[in-house]
Amino acid sequence: MAFENLANKLQNVFKKLRGKGKLTEKDIKDAMREVRLALLEADVNFKVVKDFIDRVSEKCIGAEVLESLTPAQHVIKIVRDELTELMGSTQSKLNLSAGSPFILMMVGLQGSGKTTTAAKIGGYLKKQGKHPLLVACDIYRPAAIKQLQVVGDKLGIPVFSMGQNISPVDIAKASIGAAKKGGNDVIIIDTAGRLHIDEEMMQELKDIKSEVRPHEILLVVDAMTGQDAVNIAKNFNEQLGIDGIVMTKLDGDTRGGAALSVKAVTGKPIKFAGIGEKLEDIEPFYPDRMASRILGMGDVLTLIEKAEQAFDEKKAMELQEKISKHQFTLQDFLDQMQEVKKMGPLNQLLEMIPGLNQKQLKGFNVDEKEITKIEAIIKSMTPEERANPSIINSSRKKRIAMGSGTSIQDVNKLLREFEQTRKMMKQFQDIDKDLKKGKKKFPLFGRF
Numbered sequence: 001m002a003f004e005n006l007a008n009k010l011q012n013v014f015k016k017l018r019g020k021g022k023l024t025e026k027d028i029k030d031a032m033r034e035v036r037l038a039l040l041e042a043d044v045n046f047k048v049v050k051d052f053i054d055r056v057s058e059k060c061i062g063a064e065v066l067e068s069l070t071p072a073q074h075v076i077k078i079v080r081d082e083l084t085e086l087m088g089s090t091q092s093k094l095n096l097s098a099g100s101p102f103i104l105m106m107v108g109l110q111g112s113g114k115t116t117t118a119a120k121i122g123g124y125l126k127k128q129g130k131h132p133l134l135v136a137c138d139i140y141r142p143a144a145i146k147q148l149q150v151v152g153d154k155l156g157i158p159v160f161s162m163g164q165n166i167s168p169v170d171i172a173k174a175s176i177g178a179a180k181k182g183g184n185d186v187i188i189i190d191t192a193g194r195l196h197i198d199e200e201m202m203q204e205l206k207d208i209k210s211e212v213r214p215h216e217i218l219l220v221v222d223a224m225t226g227q228d229a230v231n232i233a234k235n236f237n238e239q240l241g242i243d244g245i246v247m248t249k250l251d252g253d254t255r256g257g258a259a260l261s262v263k264a265v266t267g268k269p270i271k272f273a274g275i276g277e278k279l280e281d282i283e284p285f286y287p288d289r290m291a292s293r294i295l296g297m298g299d300v301l302t303l304i305e306k307a308e309q310a311f312d313e314k315k316a317m318e319l320q321e322k323i324s325k326h327q328f329t330l331q332d333f334l335d336q337m338q339e340v341k342k343m344g345p346l347n348q349l350l351e352m353i354p355g356l357n358q359k360q361l362k363g364f365n366v367d368e369k370e371i372t373k374i375e376a377i378i379k380s381m382t383p384e385e386r387a388n389p390s391i392i393n394s395s396r397k398k399r400i401a402m403g404s405g406t407s408i409q410d411v412n413k414l415l416r417e418f419e420q421t422r423k424m425m426k427q428f429q430d431i432d433k434d435l436k437k438g439k440k441k442f443p444l445f446g447r448f
């Protein structure tokens with residue numbers, strides 16, 4: 001996967017920072033020197049790196065460390081926010097409502113993956129309920145029309161072609177009528193590429209643009225070509241004007257510098273990432289997710305932010321007090337469950353946990369139904385029962401099971417689990433006290 005090296009290097013820098021309680025200006029300067037080297041080694045544009053480091057350093061040194069985060073985490077948050085900003089801050093979608101049919105023109109050099117990407121985007125839009133039409137305007141490479149027809153067939157998307165003896169401008173123009181007739185609401189024009197940018201190709205693209213007036217022009221560039229991809233994008237944008245970029249081959253072991261530099265250099269966002277040779281290997285480009293992935297942190301900061309929003313500090317203190325006095329009740333248990341639920345679906349929360357990758361998550365399902373069941377059981381109890389579960393005898397259990405639409409076994413299971421949780425909480429509390437007295441070392445300390 002792209003960025004692997006960069007990710008390892010950055011994570012090492014932050015590991016060192018995490019070992020320190022307080023950070024000095026020198027710590028930050030040293031860390032920034034290493035981040036700078038890591039970015040340069042990943043082939044990020046020199047000027048982009050310089051501006052990036054300046055911005056991050058200024059924020060780190062001038063920043064007041066958030067109470068809820070450790071200083072190291074705060075630095076990581078700043079780096080993540082700046083990386084996200086560098087890649088365009090938010091997801092840039094196709095502006096599909098700009099016209100009907102929406103006309104998308106694909107441009108790029110030969111071998112960048114343009115034809116494949118045109119089809120991939122067609123497939124992606126088809127899944128969203130659109131009816132795309134692929135248009136074969138590469139009349140120079142004999143196999144290009146056939147290639148488009150093959151991928152169109154695979155995806156069940158019609159391909160409009162007029163052979164090789166008609167000018168690409170005329171083919172593109174004719175495709176609009178064909179789309180209207182065929183009920184296609186999206187036209188994707190696959191144009192001809194060259195090995196290098198040359199005047200003839202650029203003129204042809206300009207002609208298609210001025211005749212057809214596409215709603216968007218997407219440039220396809222190969223991430224493996226590093227800074228060349230960035231220069232190509234700059235050139236295309238200056239000469240033709242583009243609306244966005246598709247960065248292909250991000251599945252390879254590219255150093256990733258192109259993806260990190262191209263928005264800053266051209267001002268145009270990456271809209272899609274190509275992540276494999278198969279036709280479904282395309283995904284919308286999310287700067288924030290990419291930044292988190294580069295930092296190998298899942299999406300832990302969103303998790304922290306969500307937790308900060310969901311939990312009321314005063315309530316948390318009261319809860320801690322209750323736990324320490326062994327007064328944690330089923331009502332508190334229910335309240336806690338509802339607080340956690342405010343943060344979002346549990347499966348989504350799991351995805352944000354660092355170290356858990358998507359593959360591991362597949363097949364791991366949090367049973368939301370089980371949680372609803374627990375809620376129903378607690379809600380069927382009286383306030384006295386919630387506060388003091390020991391009074392729940394068998395006739396009460398029967399009533400609770402009836403009221404919650406569950407079984408007596410379910411009620412018993414919950415009561416057992418609750419008692420275990422209460423014991424565990426007490427144990428954690430004792431460890432915490434010992435830690436504060438400096439008696440014990442907590443095994444998780446020093447980790448994220």
Ligand SMILES: Nc1nc2c(ncn2[C@@H]2O[C@H](COP(=O)(O)OP(=O)(O)OP(=O)(O)O)[C@@H](O)[C@H]2O)c(=O)[nH]1
Nearest residue numbers: 110111112113114115116193248249274275276277
């Ligand atoms: N690994 C990987 N390969 C890709 C990706 N996108 C395209 N390719 C491959 O790159 C090669 C070139 O793709 P094409 O679509 O033929 O390239 P093109 O830019 O249309 O080339 P011309 O039609 O000659 O202009 C093909 O072998 C594709 O399978 C990607 O995201 N990842």
